[in-house]
Amino acid sequence: MTVGSQGFVVLVAVTSIAFPLIPGVRTRQAALAACSLAFLASFIGNAATWIALAAFLSSGYVAAKVLRARPRTVLFAAYLAALVTAFVWIKKYDFLADLLPAALLTHPVAIVGISYMLFRQVHFVVDSMQQQVSRQSLWDYINYQLNLFALLAGPIQRYNEFCESWSRLEPLPQDWREVAAVWIRILSGVVKMWGFGAVLLFAYEKCHTRLIGLAGGAPNDGAWVVLTLFAGLFITYPLYMYANFSGYCDVAIGSASLFGLALPENFDRPYLSRNLIDFWTRWHRTLGFWIRDYLFIPLYRFVAETWPRSAAKLAFLCYFVAFVIAGVWHGTSSSYLVFGLLHGIGTSAAKIWETLVIRRRGRAGLRTYLASRPIRALAIAGTMGYFALTMFFFADSIEGCFLILRVVRAAISGLGGM
Amino acid sequence: MDGLRNHVQDVFRSVFGDETLVIQDATTADDVPGWDSLMHINLIIAMEKRFGVKFATAEIGRLKEDGQNVGTLMQVLASKMGRIQA
Numbered sequence: 001m002t003v004g005s006q007g008f009v010v011l012v013a014v015t016s017i018a019f020p021l022i023p024g025v026r027t028r029q030a031a032l033a034a035c036s037l038a039f040l041a042s043f044i045g046n047a048a049t050w051i052a053l054a055a056f057l058s059s060g061y062v063a064a065k066v067l068r069a070r071p072r073t074v075l076f077a078a079y080l081a082a083l084v085t086a087f088v089w090i091k092k093y094d095f096l097a098d099l100l101p102a103a104l105l106t107h108p109v110a111i112v113g114i115s116y117m118l119f120r121q122v123h124f125v126v127d128s129m130q131q132q133v134s135r136q137s138l139w140d141y142i143n144y145q146l147n148l149f150a151l152l153a154g155p156i157q158r159y160n161e162f163c164e165s166w167s168r169l170e171p172l173p174q175d176w177r178e179v180a181a182v183w184i185r186i187l188s189g190v191v192k193m194w195g196f197g198a199v200l201l202f203a204y205e206k207c208h209t210r211l212i213g214l215a216g217g218a219p220n221d222g223a224w225v226v227l228t229l230f231a232g233l234f235i236t237y238p239l240y241m242y243a244n245f246s247g248y249c250d251v252a253i254g255s256a257s258l259f260g261l262a263l264p265e266n267f268d269r270p271y272l273s274r275n276l277i278d279f280w281t282r283w284h285r286t287l288g289f290w291i292r293d294y295l296f297i298p299l300y301r302f303v304a305e306t307w308p309r310s311a312a313k314l315a316f317l318c319y320f321v322a323f324v325i326a327g328v329w330h331g332t333s334s335s336y337l338v339f340g341l342l343h344g345i346g347t348s349a350a351k352i353w354e355t356l357v358i359r360r361r362g363r364a365g366l367r368t369y370l371a372s373r374p375i376r377a378l379a380i381a382g383t384m385g386y387f388a389l390t391m392f393f394f395a396d397s398i399e400g401c402f403l404i405l406r407v408v409r410a411a412i413s414g415l416g417g418m
Numbered sequence: 419m420d421g422l423r424n425h426v427q428d429v430f431r432s433v434f435g436d437e438t439l440v441i442q443d444a445t446t447a448d449d450v451p452g453w454d455s456l457m458h459i460n461l462i463i464a465m466e467k468r469f470g471v472k473f474a475t476a477e478i479g480r481l482k483e484d485g486q487n488v489g490t491l492m493q494v495l496a497s498k499m500g501r502i503q504a
Binding site: 123126127130131132158277289292293294296297298300301304305311315319351354358363366367370 | 434435436451452454455456459460463474475476477478479482483
C-alpha cells in the first residue's frame, strides 16, 4: 500500500472517524505509532533491514544527545561521515561497484524512505548540537522519523514543528466545512496522481518507447515526427512529476491533518518561478529549505568567515556544491549526478546574472528589472525549459538519454539537408 | 527598539550597498530586491559581527521563512543581546 492508493484513502476515511474518539494524547500517540509501524512493516521484508533501520535511527538519537551536551564540531563531522557512509552503502550507490568487493554490496538491507530519514536525522542532530531542539525524547524522535504520512517522500518536516502537533494530536479541521475542504484536497490529490499523472506518464512512456525504438533501428517516419516525440517527452515528464508529487503531498498533508498532524506545504506554483533559486522555494519546498539551511548556509558561512574578500565569488561555488549534493541524494545512478550538476549550474547562473544586473544598473535598476512583466514572462519560460532539461536526465539512465539525443541530432541534421 | 532599528538599518544599507534603504518592522524579503538566501546569510554574518551575537543554523533558516520580517529579526537579535548583557 502507498500514500494515495485506494486502500490508503479508504483506511484514512475509516480510521480518521474513530481516531478523535480515542481518549488521551498518549493513547492516540500509541495508536498512530502502531499504524506507522504497520505501514512501515508492509515495506520491510527481512530482519537485516529491521536491524539496520534500528541502528541508523538510534545512532541519530544518541549522537544528538551527546552533541547537545558536548557540542564539538569534530565529533559532529565524524558522526556525519559515518552516517553518510552507511547511507551510501545501504542505498548501494552505483560508484561503490568500482570501490568495494561485490560481496559487500549484495546485502539484503532495503530501508524505504531512508533518504528522507537521513535529512531529518542530520537536521535533528545539528539543531540539537546548537541547542535549538525544544525537548529530546526517543519516543517523539522515532515517531517523527517513522510518521507514516511523511515516511515515503516527505514533506521534510522539522522536529520542533512535528512535536507541536504530536503533543496534542487533535484533528486540525474544526467543523464539517473544514473536514469537507480536507477531503476535497485529498481526493483532488488522488485525481492528480492517478488521473492526470497516469495520463502524462502514459504519454511520456509512449514517446520514450518510440524514440528508443528509433535508436534501435525501427522505421523512421521523418524528422518532424522525431522532434514532436522529443517535445512530448520533454514536456510530459515535468508535468507528470508535478501532478504525481503535488498530488501525493495533497493526500499526505490532508490525511495527516485528520489525525492532528500539521505537515508543511511542499509546493507553491513552481512553474511560475523566475529562476532556479526561486524555483527551489516553490518546488519540493521542504527539500529546498533543507538544502538552504543544512548545505548552503554552513558552506557559505564557512567561506565568508574564512575568505571574506572572496566570499561573493565563492558563493556561486557554494550554490553549485549544495545542489550537486542534493541531486545525488535523489538516487544512486549517474543520471542523478547530471541532474544535480545541472541544478548547480542553474542556481549559480541565476546568482551570477543578478550580480551582473546590479553591476550594470545598480539596486534601483534591479528593482525595475524585477518589476518588468515581459522580462518576468521570459524568465519564467526560460526556467521552465531549463527545469524540463534537468528532468530529461532525471527520468532516464544516462545511456537512454544519449541514445535519444543521438536520434534527435540525426533528425535535426536531416532537416538541414532538406 | 528605535536605536536598535537604526543600527540594523545601517547593517542593511551596508550589506545591500544601498544608502537609501529604509527598513520598518513590517519589511520582508519581498520588499528588498535581491534579499535571497545568499544576502540573508550576508546580513546575518554582518549582524553577528556588529552586535557580537551568534545565530544557529535553524534560526537563520526560520528568519527567511514566509511571514518573517525585520521586526522578527530584531526581536531575535534583541533577545540574544539581552542574554549577552545579562
